[in-house]
Amino acid sequence: MKDMQAELRKLMDQRHMTGAYRQTIAKAVADPEVQAFLAANQAALAPDAVDRGAAKIYEFVNERNKRAAGEASFAPGYQPQLVVANGQLDLAYEPTQARVAAEAKAAQRALVKAINMPKAIATASLANYDPTGRDEALDAATDFTLAVAQAPHAYHQGLYLTGPFGVGKTYLLGAIANQLAKQGIASTLLHVPTYAVEMKGAIQTNSVLAKINAIKKAPVLMLDDIGAEALSPWFRDEVLGIILQYRMQEEMPTLFSSNKTMAELTRYLAGSERGDNEALKASRLMERIKFLAKEIAVGGNDRRNG
Template sequence: MESINQSLRQFSNSRLQQQFQKLKKDVLEDARIRSYLASHPELTTEQRDNGLNELYQYKEQWQNCDKCPGLDACPNLIKGYQPHLTIYRHDIHLEYQTCPLKRKADERKRHASFVKSLYIPKEMTEVSFDDFHEDNPSRVKAFAKAMGFCAEVKPGENGRGLYIHGPFGVGKTFLVGAIANDLADRETTTMIVYAPDFFRELKTGISDGSYQNKLDVVKQAPVLILDDIGAETMSNWIRDDILGAMLQFRMMEKLPTVFTSNFDLDELAIHLSSTQRGGIERVDQLKAGRILERIKHMNDVIDMKGENKREK
């Protein structure tokens, strides 16, 4: 960038001299410039004039910030950065630091990197405990337990999770969305998965070879949230090869799992025992019982009650 002084030396007519003097006056009368120069009385007139271009850029870019059009339309030399004046080897120099909007955008991206989701509406991954406004005792208790879980969770050290059950529309998915975002603030990676769609996706992944990789990504998540468990069509394969194997791995690795379901644990036991073969056989009851024991052993139960908020 060509400096003001360099431009001046290319011209000698009085009109340009007048324009330069006006520009110089405007720069030196700027409130921020006056404040900066007053805080550095050691600067000589020569140093000040040599740094006039930096002072000009500082003034202009801060005026852009005063009328900020938003991060995407930022007109500054470096989008999302604000200028700061420094002294380097007795000369005035400009440095740049991120502006509040840029820092906020970067924080959102960093935050998003800790929350991964499959088949979950985007708005459910953006809610937080701050969005909770409730006086229903059951929901208040559920949110208190959820916040306690977030404060204590330690993937790899403590594998305890939550089993959240209740009827349609009481806010179970909302609650796990808030859990995921609270954990993201604590830099704990969370995977939220809508269980029925995930199980269907695994089935289609057998034919194209993506099955194992998809399963590994989910089962190895530091914190896994399985939303709406029990809404899937149960089969021996889902129960034994997917859900059972996943929970066994997570129990051994002490990785917390959070479930939401319309079923309480007794109802889930019946669901896990009822496969597409029809009826409930002894062997199915035994295999379902193993999964229930893992869930009971590693999860605190939250019973959410209340009116269906989706009907409001």
């Protein structure tokens, strides 16, 4: 059996090479990183591995140098690696650290499903949330995310964030969703007033049930701005009622934000006439909300216009 080092010396000996191609191959084989790989894997390589794998060596060095120079490479986002396969040299392309990080970030973003929500929630963070006047809300949000992380399959009562317009309730929901995503937990954020309008349109397309089912089974559901929708007994009973009843029975984490306190939302859902029947239906819905979430006041100044 031929000695591999002897074969390597033969390949690199310019007297055995003709033309620019041979010189290019010899230069690639002489590359320090290639030499280190060959030395580390000498026992696993066949004696003729360098000769037969010369093109692989050249491709490795060429693609590596392109990446180092910032030039377009054969496989953007992937880096070449020399490997041994059945005693011969081969080339594998592995994702770069940057690509791995980008894919992880994309996967994390995919865990947050935002429906008709402001773009700002995409970058919302508990770490950047100003606690001035709303430290209780921040503490409650932090405790909630920690509890879910520690026991993701257990029931955790959510939050009902109430406070004036512009104090950061929606942002806080987004920050909670993003923190949960870092922990590998999916959530859905839904702007209730817009959803109410869309559900009326769904009646015409006979897609009400499908839309309800798509929302009610979210691992973590966040209903933003509840109580700001136009009052509709149908939406209250046949949409919100079904969603919240399901989540209460299945003990699924649910959060809310509203400009109304729970007491104010109760009166609103009962309607202006407040007949006994409507008041009873409103109370039933509120019982589900109270089971699912605890009321937390969000204070501070108007961050949007202040």
